[in-house]
Amino acid sequence: MTDAVAVLANVTKRYGAQLGVSDLDFIARAGERIGLIGHNGAGKSTLIKLILGLLRPTSGRVEVLGEDLAWQTSRGVRLQMGYLPENLVFPPSMSGEEVLAFYARLKQQPVSSNRELLERVGIAHAAKRRVATYSKGMRQRLGLAQALLGTPRILLLDEPTTGLDPALREKFYQIIGEMSEAGTSVVLSSHALAELEGEVDRLVVMSNSCKVADGTVQELRRMLHDPVRIRVTLADTQIAIAPGVLGEIEWKRHGPQTMEIRCREADKMDVLRRLSSLSAAIEDIEIVTPGLDAIYTQFLGQEAAE
Amino acid sequence: MTERNYMLNAVAVIAAKELREGLRNRWAVSATVILAAVALTIVLLGSAPTGLVRISPLSVTVVSLSSLTIFLVPLIALLLSYDALAGEIERGTMALLLSYPVSHAQVIAGKFLGHAAILTIATVIGYGAAGVALVFDGNQVEANAWNAFSFMVGSSVLLGMAFVALGYLVSATARDPRTAAGIAVGLWLFFAFIYDLALLGLLVADGGKHIAVSFLNVVLLANPADVYRLLNLTGFSNVSMFAGMTGIAGQLNVGTSFLLSTLIGWTAVPLVLATFVFARREL
Numbered sequence: 001m002t003d004a005v006a007v008l009a010n011v012t013k014r015y016g017a018q019l020g021v022s023d024l025d026f027i028a029r030a031g032e033r034i035g036l037i038g039h040n041g042a043g044k045s046t047l048i049k050l051i052l053g054l055l056r057p058t059s060g061r062v063e064v065l066g067e068d069l070a071w072q073t074s075r076g077v078r079l080q081m082g083y084l085p086e087n088l089v090f091p092p093s094m095s096g097e098e099v100l101a102f103y104a105r106l107k108q109q110p111v112s113s114n115r116e117l118l119e120r121v122g123i124a125h126a127a128k129r130r131v132a133t134y135s136k137g138m139r140q141r142l143g144l145a146q147a148l149l150g151t152p153r154i155l156l157l158d159e160p161t162t163g164l165d166p167a168l169r170e171k172f173y174q175i176i177g178e179m180s181e182a183g184t185s186v187v188l189s190s191h192a193l194a195e196l197e198g199e200v201d202r203l204v205v206m207s208n209s210c211k212v213a214d215g216t217v218q219e220l221r222r223m224l225h226d227p228v229r230i231r232v233t234l235a236d237t238q239i240a241i242a243p244g245v246l247g248e249i250e251w252k253r254h255g256p257q258t259m260e261i262r263c264r265e266a267d268k269m270d271v272l273r274r275l276s277s278l279s280a281a282i283e284d285i286e287i288v289t290p291g292l293d294a295i296y297t298q299f300l301g302q303e304a305a306e
Numbered sequence: 307m308t309e310r311n312y313m314l315n316a317v318a319v320i321a322a323k324e325l326r327e328g329l330r331n332r333w334a335v336s337a338t339v340i341l342a343a344v345a346l347t348i349v350l351l352g353s354a355p356t357g358l359v360r361i362s363p364l365s366v367t368v369v370s371l372s373s374l375t376i377f378l379v380p381l382i383a384l385l386l387s388y389d390a391l392a393g394e395i396e397r398g399t400m401a402l403l404l405s406y407p408v409s410h411a412q413v414i415a416g417k418f419l420g421h422a423a424i425l426t427i428a429t430v431i432g433y434g435a436a437g438v439a440l441v442f443d444g445n446q447v448e449a450n451a452w453n454a455f456s457f458m459v460g461s462s463v464l465l466g467m468a469f470v471a472l473g474y475l476v477s478a479t480a481r482d483p484r485t486a487a488g489i490a491v492g493l494w495l496f497f498a499f500i501y502d503l504a505l506l507g508l509l510v511a512d513g514g515k516h517i518a519v520s521f522l523n524v525v526l527l528a529n530p531a532d533v534y535r536l537l538n539l540t541g542f543s544n545v546s547m548f549a550g551m552t553g554i555a556g557q558l559n560v561g562t563s564f565l566l567s568t569l570i571g572w573t574a575v576p577l578v579l580a581t582f583v584f585a586r587r588e589l
Contacts, residue, residue, distance in 0.1 A: 015588065052405045054589055075407035083405040089397035093330040094323075105319045106406045146402075 003030045005154050005185045006051050011060030013046055019209045020046035020055070026204065026211070028154065028185045033176060035196040036189035038206035039300060044189035045086060047206070048156045051187070052083055065153060079107060082152035084143045086159045086189075092132035096123060096142050099131060103146040114145075121145045122171065137168045144172065148179070155179055157188040161195065173199040193292045205299045212299050220295050222265040227294060230261040230271060233284040246274050257283075316408050317416040324420025328386070334424045337382050341432025344374055349436045364440055364451035368458050371433065372538035375462045376531045377498050380469040383425060387473025388490035390417050391584055392483040401589045410585035414474060418467075418577060425466040433459045454538075461537050464569045468530040469494075471576035478584040497531045523560060530572040537565045 006028040013020035021043040028034055028051075036044045049055040050062055053069045062069045065077050090099050100114045118124040121141040123134075131139065140160065147155060155176070161169045176199070180186050190196055196203065203220055205213040213220055221227050237256040249271055251261040263271050268287075275285060328334045348370045391414075394400040403413060437455055473490055480486035505525060509517060526532040 049401070049589070052401075054401055054404055056588075078405065078407040081405060083402060085398040085401045087398050088402060090399065091327055093327060098326070102319065102323050103406065106316055106403075106408055108407075 004028070005030055005065055006187075007061075007063045008047070008050060008057075009061045009063075011050060011057045011062060013050060013055055014058045021050070021206075021211075022209045024060070024211055026214075028187055030153070030185050031180050031183045032202060033180045033186045033200045034188070035193075035200035035203045036187060036206060037191070037193050037196070037203055037296070037300070038189075039191060042206040043209045044206055045158055046209075048083075048158050048187065048189065051154070051156060052081060053077070079150060080153040082147035082149065082155040082184075084140075084147040084157045084160055086162075088139070088143050090131045090139065090142065093130060095128050095130055096134065096138075097127040099142060100145055100149075104149055107149045109150045117145045117148060118142075120148070120175065137164055140164060140172075141168075144175065148175070151179075151182070151184070153184055155184050155186045155188075157186070159189055159191070161190065162192075169195060193296045197292050203295075205295075207300055213295075217292065217295075220299075221290060224265065224290060224294060224298055227265050227290040228263055228268045229288040229290075230263070230268075230275070231286040231288065232259050232261065232275065232282055233257055233286075234259065235281050235283045246271070249274070316412045317419065320403075320408070320413060320416025321419035321423070324417050325423050328420065328424040333386065334427055337386075337424070337428035338432045340382070341378065341428055342435040344378060345371055345433050345436030346439055348374065349439050364437075364455055367436065367440065368451070368454045368538065371436065372458050372462070372535070375458075375465065376535060379425075379429070379462050379466045380498055380531060381494050382428070383421075383466040383469035384473045384476075384490040384494050386421050386424065387417075387470045388477050388480075388486045389483050390421070390474055391477040391580075392480050392486040393477075395587075395589055396482055404589065411581050414577065414581045414584060418470060418474070421470050422463075422467050425470065426463050429459060429463050429466065433462065458538050461534055461566075461569065464566070464573070465530060465534040468569060468572035468576070469497075471573045471580065472530075474580035475576045475583065478580045478587065497529050501529045502532065527560070527565075527568050530569060533565055533569045533572065536560070537562065537569070 004027050006026070008024055008026040011024045011026075012022050024043075024047065026047065036047060038044050046055065050057060051064055053062075053064070056069075065080060067074060067077050069077075094102075096118065097114065100118065101111045104111050104114055115124065115127070118127050121144050123138050123141050123145070126134065126138060131142070134142065140163075144157075144160065147157065157176075161172055164172065176186050176188065180201075188200070193203075197217065202216055203213070204211060205220075213223060215223070231254075234257045246261070249261055249263060249267070251259050253259045261271055272285070275282065345367075349367055391400065394403070400413075404410070433455075437452075472493060476489045476493060477483075477486045480489055509522075526536060
């Protein structure tokens with residue numbers, strides 16, 4: 001695939017006896033926004049660090065921007081990557097401006113364009129203040145600013161919005177959206193699935209070092225066991241539905257006039273077609289599409305309960 | 307920019323940042339003040355006993371000051387360096403730094419240059435103040451004593467660098483900054499106190515029967531603080547006379563240049579080891 005910027009094939013990473021990721025396949029394409037979902041310790045950070053070349057795979061192949069990261073990541077590749085680590089603490093005695101200048105010099109970017117970058121993330125007013133005086137949100141914005149240096153082709157953000165207020169979160173996703181429109185591939189991890197709805201093109205669900213699901217929100221919905229609930233209100237309490245009309249579809253009668261059908265996303269249209277043959281007996285049909293919460297519960301629910 | 311220029315540039319950028327941070331968070335200032343205070347105290351108190359005998363006060367200062375340096379400078383150097391890697395690893399800035407086009411060796415080289423600069427500033431200004439005070443005190447100082455004094459300042463910086471390098475090795479090995487701090491203090495106690503005490507005890511117990519001078523040579527060279535002691539207390543004849551080291555100086559058949567290279571080796575070897583350990587460590 002020509003537009004793939006990062007490819008992991010059969011990658012396993014062990015830390016001694018502990019497993020980081022196991023037999024992972026992953027691809028990130030140009031302009032794609034990918035959400036990594038999973039509990040703490042599920043392997044999200046490991047995946048990000050493997051792409052960065054900070055970790056060497058125990059086995060398998062990691063290819064970033066067409067280069068095999070077998071041993072050392074080349075300078076050329078690193079100049080085109082942006083990274084925001086989890087729980088980043090900048091030196092408190094330096095000003096925001098100085099911190100960004102330091103990273104710009106290391107990335108061979110003109111320090112003169114830093115002002116613009118600080119304005120973009122919204123902390124230009126505090127540029128000369130010491131980082132020690134910054135709020136959590138401001139520090140995180142400074143972190144994002146350094147990740148944006150040099151307009152990277154891959155942007156890797158580890159839990160970028162954890163602990164941010166909703167307005168700031170929106171600002172983050174806005175910038176992420178702008179970057180991906182310009183062709184940057186954005187990979188961001190989160191353990192809050194709900195906030196990712198509409199902000200990412202694809203979700204990769206990680207659990208216990210393994211990838212358990214990978215696809216668009218739509219595709220993941222289709223993978224759910226019984227994701228769609230169709231609530232039917234019957235016109236009359238006396239109506240009995242003849243067996244066979246609904247085929248093998250299971251349904252439950254909830255009350256004298258209501259019944260509920262659970263079916264997979266893929267079968268939804270078939271069920272609706274069958275129901276329409278009963279149209280005279282039906283007063284109302286309500287379709288409840290599962291939200292991201294249902295996806296979360298199905299793929300990650302078991303550990304959540306533990 | 308060429309590849310080579312870039313490599314040097316990254317080292318310079320990191321060194322400049324370390325120096326700036328050191329100046330900013332008062333590290334350099336406090337180290338300078340401590341060294342100056344100690345040096346001035348020695349100069350002002352130390353000239354009292356020299357009144358009658360008319361020996362050069364600067365020579366006496368070199369003896370007293372270098373004895374104190376052995377305790378003070380390694381401690382300052384270790385405090386400066388123990389957090390350098392472990393701390394940044396914990397704060398997440400190390401993973402970030404290494405995601406930039408910067409190698410492990412460049413990180414260590416840059417930090418070392420920055421910390422060495424802080425140490426040099428503190429030592430030269432701090433001890434330099436003592437030298438200036440002596441002159442203003444109206445003392446006549448012979449040229450030879452000035453040589454010994456500048457040599458002492460220079461070798462103190464070298465001693466500090468050796469302990470900065472040892473601090474990095476600790477920092478690269480330790481699990482977290484707190485462990486690194488513990489090991490660093492232990493290292494300081496070992497080299498500055500325990501080592502010499504143990505050696506002294508050994509020599510007394512032996513009573514000069516079995517331990518050969520060549521063995522003593524090796525043992526003294528195996529501690530950077532002792533290398534520094536030998537350099538300053540035996541290097542200049544009018545200093546070694548007062549230091550009571552004349553006897554040892556006569557017996558030790560190692561030259562100044564050999565001692566200097568040993569001290570530099572005490573910097574280079576831990577630095578290389580630290581780079582090696584750090585590069586193998588996964589963040």
